[in-house]
Amino acid sequence: MNASPQHQLPIIRSAYNDLTKSERRIADYILKHTDRIMTETIPELAKHTGNANSTVSRFCKKLGFSGLQDLKYALASELSSEGDENYQDIHPEDSYQDVAAKIFQNITDGLQDTLKLLDFEAIGKAVDCLSSARRIAVYGFGNSATVCRDIETRFLRFGFVVQAYDDAHQQATSASLLTPDDAVIAVSHSGATIELMDTVRIAKASGATIIVITSHAKSDLAELADITLTGMGREVRYRSEAVASRLIHMAITDVLYTGIAMKMPDRYLNNIQKMRAVIAEKRV
Incomplete structure (x- = not known):
């Protein structure tokens, strides 16, 4: 699957359950540190996620990218075009208005992810x-x-x-x-x-x-x-x-x-x- 620039974050979310434990550590790190990842090399990303260099390369290719640089280009384009919406979970203390707002927003965000x-x-x-x-x-x-x-x-x-x-x-x-x-x-x-x-x-x-x-x-x-x-x-x-x-x-x-x-x-x-x-x- 060829990943165009604006597809990067939704592709990570979509493929997440099919990633290995090692690959999930990379995905979690990228989603949490989108600013930091832009300046990191494969060895640095491997070190910060407790993986081998080959695991990072395999992760990028598994998502449809040629390598880390291709993935970083996609990430930069995604963030500059619209940014990533904040995921909103529901908590027991939420009011019904909060619950409705969060569910509706998550559905809206999911539709936009799907469009990509x-x-x-x-x-x-x-x-x-x-x-x-x-x-x-x-x-x-x-x-x-x-x-x-x-x-x-x-x-x-x-x-x-x-x-x-x-x-x-x-x-x-x-x-x-x-x-x-x-x-x-x-x-x-x-x-x-x-x-x-x-x-x-x-x-x-x-x-x-x-x-x-x-x-x-x-x-x-x-x-x-x-x-x-x-x-x-x-x-x-x-x-x-x-x-x-x-x-x-x-x-x-x-x-x-x-x-x-x-x-x-x-x-x-x-x-x-x-x-x-x-x-x-x-x-x-």
């Missing part, structure tokens, strides 16, 4: 794939299952054959019956759910095109994908669920939905008119 992380060439490929698929299977568990259900509901408006599954056995059955003419959308915050990866492997063996929406671009699930769309939320540690990421993954599906609507405007508008006419009959 998104591969728009991959978005285009996903739109083309979904527009021409014979059928679309959507897989996810837990919070991600709500994103999958939203995809199913919205994509039905195009007249697509689309179905969301949140049961491992149903997923496996569905995946085994897919063909090279079909597409899969797999949604996972962590990209590490074993059952979902099993399902995707079955779908891949069936020849279906795999589109993954995740918060971790270097996760095991992303490695199985033909197309990976990465979006990350700044989660508050007060809660265990990936609340912000769920909303951000929905925002990514909104981009896909709008892209498909733009690709087939006549079909979209005709279907919307039919849908509104039918729903109007059910209102008082």
